[in-house]
């Protein structure tokens with residue numbers, strides 16, 4: 001449904017996106033994750049025909065963004081970073097204007113208007129001018145305009161920005177629900193969100209695709225299979241930092257004053273080596289356990305690795 005091949009976008013000599021290749025199938029959600037300036041918005045702008053790629057190709061259901069931008073626009077629902085709202089209009093007026101522009105009429109238009117009003121909890125502000133809406137409501141109206149015409153492809157730039165925690169959960173559910181028969185690509189800074197909503201994750205850093213796949217595939221790509229969690233009365237980070245095969249993730253102190261140190265562990269490192277190192281330094285371990293790495297740990301490792309490589 002969405003295909004990008006060697007996508008590159010230059011701003012002067014600076015590559016905002018370089019050589020990025022990915023695809024999104026029907027019924028699939030691809031989450032774009034990356035630090036500030038990684039190139040997420042640039043990719044979504046190319047897919048939605050807001051800007052053109054310098055080289056490479058992008059297609060939506062076979063329609064090329066350069067050759068058939070109108071066809072692409074008809075197939076997508078797009079939530080941009082900067083919302084396309086008309087402040088002087090009321091919510092209902094604006095959404096019915098969008099629905100009409102998208103070709104919806106009569107009963108079909110009414111059905112879709114009812115759907116977005118309910119799905120995005122817009123009842124309370126339905127007749128309010130957009131200029132008076134809070135940030136969260138503006139974002140919901142932005143989402144409503146992206147989905148009102150029930151497009152087969154959704155392109156969402158930071159869809160939960162400005163929403164309260166309950167709304168965040170509702171919007172995530174809505175995206176998952178809509179994804180059953182659509183292809184969805186979205187960007188987010190929030191790791192837990194990308195983890196919760198995506199079938200596959202594409203990690204970007206400085207315009208490059210660092211890795212993509214399911215969480216399990218990403219963990220494998222990063223070469224980190226396990227997390228070692230160690231508890232002690234003293235800090236452990238310094239003692240273990242030099243040990244090859246361990247990548248520190250966090251060190252925290254609880255209310256009782258005990259320290260918990262978490263590190264990614266590769267396949268080669270053995271817990272005996274860790275214990276010996278601690279013994280040599282006169283440190284006593286209170287607890288040890290192994291966990292599966294989550295997206296946060298994998299993301300840290302992959303982005304650090306790509307900085308090292310770059």
Ligand SMILES: Nc1ncnc2c1ncn2[C@@H]1O[C@H](COP(=O)(O)OP(=O)(O)OP(=O)(O)O)[C@@H](O)[C@H]1O
Nearest residue numbers: 011015016017034035036037038039040041042043
């Ligand atoms: N119009 C522009 N002119 C020049 N440089 C730009 C322009 N738009 C984006 N860039 C640069 O391209 C790079 C990628 O930007 P982009 O907005 O795609 O990143 P992002 O991953 O969406 O970041 P954020 O999470 O901060 O929104 C950045 O270095 C940015 O400064």
